[in-house]
Amino acid sequence: MTETIDCAPNSAEARDIRFHLHSYTNARLHEATGPLVIERGEGIYVFDSEGKRYIEAMSGLWSVGVGFNEQRLIDAAVAQMQKLPFYHTFTHKSHGPAIDLAEKLVTMTSHLTPGGMSKAFFTNSGSEANDSAIKLIWYRSNALGKPDKKKLISRQRAYHGVTLAAASLTGLPNNHRSFDLPIEGVLHTGSPHYWRDALPGETEEQFATRRAEELDALIQAEGPDTIAAFWGEPVMGAGGVVVPPATYWDKIQAVLAKYDILLVADEVINGFGRTGTMFGCETYGIRPDIMIVSKQLSSSYMPIAALIANERVLGPVMDESARIGTLGHGFTAAGHPVATAVSLECLRIIEEDGLVANCALQGARLRAGLAALADHPLVGEVRGVGMIAAIELVTDKAAKRALEVPGQLGGMVNKALQDNGVICRAVVDAIAFCPPMIITAAQVDDLLVAVSAALDRVAADLGF
Template identity: 30%
Template sequence: MAQDLNANLDAYWMPFTANRQFKKAPRLLTRADGMYFTDDKGRQILDGIAGLWCVNAGHNRPKIVKAIQEQAAEMDFAPPFQMGHPKAFELAEKLVQLTPAGLNKVFYTNSGSESVDTALKMAIAYHRVRGEGARTRLIGRERGYHGVNFGGISVGGMVANRKMFGTMLGGVDHIRHTHDPARNAFSVGQPAHGAEFADDLEKLIALHDASTIAAVIVEPVAGSTGVLIPPQGYLQRLRQICDKHGILLIFDEVITGFGRTGNPFAAQTFGVTPDLMTVAKGLTNGCVPMGAVFATQNIYDAFMNGPEHLIEFFHGYTYSAHPLACAAALGTLETYADEGLLTRAAEMQGYFAECLHSLKGEPNVIDIRNIGLIGGVELTPLPGEPAKRAFNVFLDCWDKGLLVRTTGDTVALSPPLVIEREHIDRIIDTLRGALRRAA
């Protein structure tokens, strides 16, 4: 079986992958169940990253599988423009019962990248329909990740995601990232120092004038750049500045949404409610592509003017509210509710943090960061070979039956929320061994 699979690798140009290295030594997954993948050699691989920050309920969950199967047999597709189907409305009602108070409108997309571009368009259009059409500027953050569409990489701040793709969107600026290892290294949970980094926004407002700025977008926890936890008071300060100047605040919760930080959404964990919030990944447990943008009633109402027969917001996707995706999401929400998974990270984070921070002092570990069931272990780069040390650790963990993720020289962990203590022990023990062997 392995030989047959390995013989047909050439045609596929793989995303965010070292294609040449992979095709010399493929890592092929063939099955998944609970906390584990199975590879093409029959080995069980402990999933330390919930697939790709998305399989929050674990793999092969019966209610999700059944919901998808039954929906495919009943109705495979329904056009989303000028039409609807019951599950789209049922899902929206269930979702807004979980969101922070005030975020009570749902616009469906198919991915986190599409959710981000949708939210950016909503923000600019919102100001225009209110008569403030000069508010077109968007503010992102250094080291931010907001997907891979042009809007997302424009407001994003990860250099490798931007440098090959030209000038991107105009009218975009960035505040500083919050990574401050000199003061905050090895913080458990939110770092004590760095709330003042939010004041960068005031500097950009002074430069550009608030009347030109539509929105600020940040990840509550910056995940793909290496797990950067917001300093205490930082998000609150951003909210205050946005309110002061009439700027919309967008939270990108594609990674943090659906239980990752110990609440349904990180906005609730940190006590800050944005005006727009993007989600995807955990919305369907990764089973069917789907995303969404949550908006306040005020933003929605601003568009509801003019003749009733005219479209209010010229935006959407062929697969918005796809029936299979809605069914998967409903099955996912039921699974989360049955097992208390949207708050389970709060129950497990103490033991997870204790075990994760036990890696302090291991070879080349220069920082450890955590919140909920998210962890990051930052390593000293190999001289002249950035990202290689962490990649070597990734390969070592794979060989020992553990799937982790690396970004730069940080090893990231985001296990399914169904994780038990014995899984945490195995993840940390395997990672510890790999760190020692990589020394």
């Protein structure tokens, strides 16, 4: 191994290069460049090992809604650790924080689906929750005497996680390459990105109609009796902040209802305020059978996620568990008492501090400021909703094309932003923004100044 990074042999950077395999990272390039080591956090800011301050405009990984040093969450974790540091939910066992959080989540989401939600099932990550949903849906089909009703439909550019089955639902090529994915029975239909995928002269509603017709045709081709469920993020996150066009979700849901296909709403990024309402399902009138939540649930202070499902899903599952004698699925740390206690406190903060309203208010300010950059030579599209947004970067506006190598332009702007004290995320050639939900108007303005300066710097480097 050749290390070209200039650092002391026993520094954190050098030890990271030697011992740590990173997610979503070019492993060989990392040996040469090393990591940005973050030492501490304060509000919307994080500080690296050299003391440099950054606006964390991605909330870590779309997730630290209440900021990086919320004392109430720290206190909740300490108090629960002192009282009951671990217990499980296997074999008729439970504990107070898991019971309280399950009740809270079912209550919060019941108005979103006819008949209300029934129960919550806890996992440690969104990937595990989506994987669990797949297993429960297959289990349900068997319980109903429909062993062929097992196929799942997701969308191109979707992100639903990285476990074997959840990564198959994910519609991003690099999550499939060399992993032998997707697994059999997972299908993908077109993404809802109007700017990128619409035909010339096609309106948003016409585009939405075409996407719904394509879904209908896929179901017909595969056989309606073989399709169990459809997965969708209300707003796509890791696929580039893809906001659905007008009427899209109404039309998609009509197709699913026509064929009695379950709808799984992946709210891992959208949930608990990001879209300017408590859930993305509220923003877009989505009526799910299953919801997947994580990230903002604990502000990522603790690993936790949940699957929340209605009786249409869980009734047959519970009956089948009675026939077999057990529901043979679960995770050691699922519903962990510390994680559930922290999540309960996080939800109290979101509600008591009006963070959903702040997402709507400051998100509008952020998106308006980004929209004001629309005439910049590197800006092809600005999109977003609530406190989640993206700039699609181009070098040729008419052709909607960036540099020859996909992701090169995004990487350049992302680096310029980091140099300017802003941590964002380049999704190929889109720059995504998802700052903490506590951000103020003044901090939004600081972020916008840094974005404009980074675009200008890269444009000058490219000769614009």
